[in-house]
Amino acid sequence: MRDAAMPGAWRHYRPSQAMIVVILTAIIFVTLSAALPGFLSVGNLFTLARGISILGILGLGMAVVVIGRGIDLSQIAILAVSAAIAVSLINAGLPEGPSLLIGLLIAVLAGILNGFLVSVIEIPPLFTTLASSLLLLGLTRALVVPHYQVFLEHSSDTLQALGGTVAGGLPVPVIVFAVCALLLHLFLSKTVLGHFIYAHGDNAEAARLAGIATRPLTMLEYGLSAAIGYVAGVVMVASTSLMHLQIAESTMIFDVILVVVLGGVSLVGGRGNVMSVIAGTLLIGVLLNAMTIMNLNIQVQNVIKGGVLLFAIVFDSYLHPRDDETAKQGD
Amino acid sequence: MSEVEPILKIVAGTKTYGGVHAIEGVDFDLRPGEIHALLGENGAGKSTLCKIIAGAVQLSSGEYVLAGEPVSFAAPGEALKAGVAMVYQETSLVPSMTVAQNLELGMEKLVTDFRKINIAAQQSQQSLNFNVDPLALVETLGTAKRQMVEIARAVRHDARVIIFDEPTASLTPEEIQHLFHLFNRLRAQGVAIVFISHALEEALEMADRITVLRDGKLVHTGPAKELERESVIRLMVGREVTAMNKVELTGESPAAPETPHVHSRVLTVENVTMGSVVKNMSFSAYAGEVVGMAGLVGAGRTEVAQIICGARKRNFLRGGLILLNGKPIRYRVPRQAVRDGIVYITEDRKLDGFFETMTADDNIYLGHLASPKNRRWLYSRKERKQVSDRWVEALGISALKRSLKIIEYSGGNQQKVVVAKSLAQDPKVVIFDEPTRGVDVGAIPQIHRSIRELADRGMAVIVISSYLPEILSISDRVLVARGGRIVEEMASSEATEEKIMYAAIH
Numbered sequence: 001m002r003d004a005a006m007p008g009a010w011r012h013y014r015p016s017q018a019m020i021v022v023i024l025t026a027i028i029f030v031t032l033s034a035a036l037p038g039f040l041s042v043g044n045l046f047t048l049a050r051g052i053s054i055l056g057i058l059g060l061g062m063a064v065v066v067i068g069r070g071i072d073l074s075q076i077a078i079l080a081v082s083a084a085i086a087v088s089l090i091n092a093g094l095p096e097g098p099s100l101l102i103g104l105l106i107a108v109l110a111g112i113l114n115g116f117l118v119s120v121i122e123i124p125p126l127f128t129t130l131a132s133s134l135l136l137l138g139l140t141r142a143l144v145v146p147h148y149q150v151f152l153e154h155s156s157d158t159l160q161a162l163g164g165t166v167a168g169g170l171p172v173p174v175i176v177f178a179v180c181a182l183l184l185h186l187f188l189s190k191t192v193l194g195h196f197i198y199a200h201g202d203n204a205e206a207a208r209l210a211g212i213a214t215r216p217l218t219m220l221e222y223g224l225s226a227a228i229g230y231v232a233g234v235v236m237v238a239s240t241s242l243m244h245l246q247i248a249e250s251t252m253i254f255d256v257i258l259v260v261v262l263g264g265v266s267l268v269g270g271r272g273n274v275m276s277v278i279a280g281t282l283l284i285g286v287l288l289n290a291m292t293i294m295n296l297n298i299q300v301q302n303v304i305k306g307g308v309l310l311f312a313i314v315f316d317s318y319l320h321p322r323d324d325e326t327a328k329q330g331d
Numbered sequence: 332m333s334e335v336e337p338i339l340k341i342v343a344g345t346k347t348y349g350g351v352h353a354i355e356g357v358d359f360d361l362r363p364g365e366i367h368a369l370l371g372e373n374g375a376g377k378s379t380l381c382k383i384i385a386g387a388v389q390l391s392s393g394e395y396v397l398a399g400e401p402v403s404f405a406a407p408g409e410a411l412k413a414g415v416a417m418v419y420q421e422t423s424l425v426p427s428m429t430v431a432q433n434l435e436l437g438m439e440k441l442v443t444d445f446r447k448i449n450i451a452a453q454q455s456q457q458s459l460n461f462n463v464d465p466l467a468l469v470e471t472l473g474t475a476k477r478q479m480v481e482i483a484r485a486v487r488h489d490a491r492v493i494i495f496d497e498p499t500a501s502l503t504p505e506e507i508q509h510l511f512h513l514f515n516r517l518r519a520q521g522v523a524i525v526f527i528s529h530a531l532e533e534a535l536e537m538a539d540r541i542t543v544l545r546d547g548k549l550v551h552t553g554p555a556k557e558l559e560r561e562s563v564i565r566l567m568v569g570r571e572v573t574a575m576n577k578v579e580l581t582g583e584s585p586a587a588p589e590t591p592h593v594h595s596r597v598l599t600v601e602n603v604t605m606g607s608v609v610k611n612m613s614f615s616a617y618a619g620e621v622v623g624m625a626g627l628v629g630a631g632r633t634e635v636a637q638i639i640c641g642a643r644k645r646n647f648l649r650g651g652l653i654l655l656n657g658k659p660i661r662y663r664v665p666r667q668a669v670r671d672g673i674v675y676i677t678e679d680r681k682l683d684g685f686f687e688t689m690t691a692d693d694n695i696y697l698g699h700l701a702s703p704k705n706r707r708w709l710y711s712r713k714e715r716k717q718v719s720d721r722w723v724e725a726l727g728i729s730a731l732k733r734s735l736k737i738i739e740y741s742g743g744n745q746q747k748v749v750v751a752k753s754l755a756q757d758p759k760v761v762i763f764d765e766p767t768r769g770v771d772v773g774a775i776p777q778i779h780r781s782i783r784e785l786a787d788r789g790m791a792v793i794v795i796s797s798y799l800p801e802i803l804s805i806s807d808r809v810l811v812a813r814g815g816r817i818v819e820e821m822a823s824s825e826a827t828e829e830k831i832m833y834a835a836i837h
Contacts, residue, residue, distance in 0.1 A: 164583035211669030
């Protein structure tokens with residue numbers, strides 16, 4: 001209420017959530033290196049990095065939607081479907097370039113459809129994306145990819161290079177992740193549209209009243225999420241030479257949400273940035289890898305992942321409470 | 332009236348929200364078997380007092396005595412158990428359940444015997460002389476019948492005190508008669524009734540005693556017989572008008588009458604209708620003029636403003652006409668209004684005014700960028716500084732704290748940032764909705780001054796306010812809205828608080 005009493009700067013210094021997560025990751029990393037034989041081997045670190053990259057790229061896409069106060073549960077389904085279609089086209093003899101472009105187009109269109117349903121028809125994003133993922137998957141299985149998986153029959157060098165390594169074994173997916181992160185960072189922080197996405201997630205009605213075209217903006221958010229997801233899909237295909245539609249029915253989407261929320265991209269919207277995604281990715285990547293090395297069975301892994309996700313969401317709503325009471329108190 | 336031991340007493344009751352007093356030092360008492368009317372302007376604290384009595388809100392300080400014992404209710408459910416029930420304006424029934432189920436709500440046994448509760452419902456309805464089918468789903472009932480069900484529920488809980496929040500607001504005259512009949516029956520049974528009303532005649536006719544609140548303080552309690560319409564209105568608005576006149580508030584001499592410069596009509600609103608909230612509302616706004624719009628909550632003022640700026644849609648058929656500089660407009664989204672130079676500054680800045688995660692500069696610059704006139708691709712820190720510097724200076728926003736997030740600002744500075752965010756869009760018509768709500772006293776004159784400056788620069792300014800001194804001090808012309816219409820229009824030189832209040836309540 002009062003203008004007086006300028007508090008000291010130190011009172012306002014709080015380490016960001018991303019920072020805390022990075023420190024936590026470092027601690028876990030060091031502990032695992034000491035305790036877990038095989039964790040700190042070059043081979044494992046590259047496996048770890050490769051696994052992280054795909055999760056990280058997906059997280060970047062999801063972050064765009066979550067910053068805009070939405071959620072995209074269909075990201076993996078869109079990725080699987082569009083990548084599978086691209087692979088089928090290549091198998092059918094279409095050149096790689098156009099095939100991949102068509103895949104991208106399908107992904108973006110699916111994303112825009114999500115955005116349309118959310119913003120114009122005003123269906124909550126949770127239901128929209130849940131339903132659209134089912135629809136896409138069903139359509140694709142019925143029309144294009146009769147089996148769960150499509151193998152890339154004749155791959156080119158360029159595509160294989162995308163899944164390979166460069167200069168002393170650094171996996172290319174890591175570079176793709178870095179490039180995506182950099183581009184997204186520039187988009188979010190340097191462009192007006194990026195700032196509009198923050199405004200939209202912070203207070204959608206205020207953004208609308210101010211004259212921001214929130215409906216096209218929503219479509220942009222979901223379109224971006226799908227497009228970035230598709231990049232991850234292409235990297236997957238490049239690494240493994242196949243696209244397995246079953247990933248759309250796996251718990252992968254939870255890993256992605258976990259990465260995003262844990263790093264500090266709050267589900268209430270308008271908060272977090274690319275750094276948050278990187279931090280979240282590191283932590284979850286390390287955890288997943290450690291659990292694999294420890295050979296924990298999948299149920300235990302799920303219990304741990306689910307527990308951490310619940311904790312992250314509870315913690316998030318503790319940090320950013322948003323209900324009528326806080327929204328209205330006129331202090 | 333003989334002195335009866337009061338059933339309920341509030342002693343020195345104070346409730347503060349974030350440092351602002353909603354009610355302050357209120358001494359209120361209620362006797363068994365009386366009908367007690369609560370009167371006051373918007374924001375006078377009537378609802379807060381009722382919520383405290385009903386246990387929905389707790390006192391910050393003071394004492395609540397029920398039947399001789401001090402009590403403190405943590406939730407409305409506890410109050411209900413103790414015999415204090417509240418009948419809300421928006422009814423608190425479950426629409427998808429039957430009347431009988433709703434009557435039973437909160438008292439269910441483990442297994443519901445429908446036959447039993449239906450019979451019980453029938454009996455309780457009959458004892459109150461209601462005719463509502465216990466098997467009807469509540470969603471199929473009209474407002475009046477829903478209210479009957481609520482009352483029946485209160486009676487079933489053996490309520491000794493029943494609070495009604497504007498019970499007659501949505502009833503027809505016959506239904507009102509029926510309700511008052513019921514009030515009398517309840518009174519005869521020794522139930523104490525409190526009701527909020529904006530209809531003075533009703534209150535004067537029905538109530539045994541009347542309490543008038545003003546600005547959170549209790550200014551009068553006494554038998555209804557000793558009061559009449561005029562004296563009540565005087566009690567409701569009777570502020571020290573001299574302390575709040577135009578000169579002191581704005582720091583300038585009244586600008587209105589001296590130069591009647593040629594105003595051009597910028598905005599014309601004709602017979603605008605939206606559902607049952609805005610009905611045939613008509614008014615105009617002129618360049619270089621501040622129009623104040625007074626009225627009670629629910630008079631359709633905010634709604635019409637939101638219709639003008641595209642945030643809501645009026646009826647598609649027979650929705651009336653809005654003209655901007657003679658051209659008809661009908662916006663689908665606010666962006667179109669912003670493009671045409673119409674901005675709306677919200678009444679609840681936290682809800683839909685500012686972006687809480689951002690600094691003041693970002694907020695102002697985003698307002699600038701959001702205008703279709705200032706389209707660009709890259710976010711420029713340099714331009715942000717230029718734009719925000721300009722407005723920080725123009726509106727006197729406390730510049731010390733510009734690196735802080737806006738949520739950490741004082742209410743006054745927040746409000747100024749929200750205003751700047753809209754003004755950065757270079758508007759021609761500005762609609763302020765409650766421009767000084769929750770604003771610290773020191774910032775109010777500054778905001779009033781900027782409103783006046785906007786008009787002086789040739790904009791058409793509409794100010795919606797429930798605070799009459801504000802309306803009187805900044806308006807050139809005063810409109811009074813009631814029930815979705817403009818019912819009165821006067822020059823500010825002729826307007827007084829009494830006149831406005833008179834027009835605003837029926």
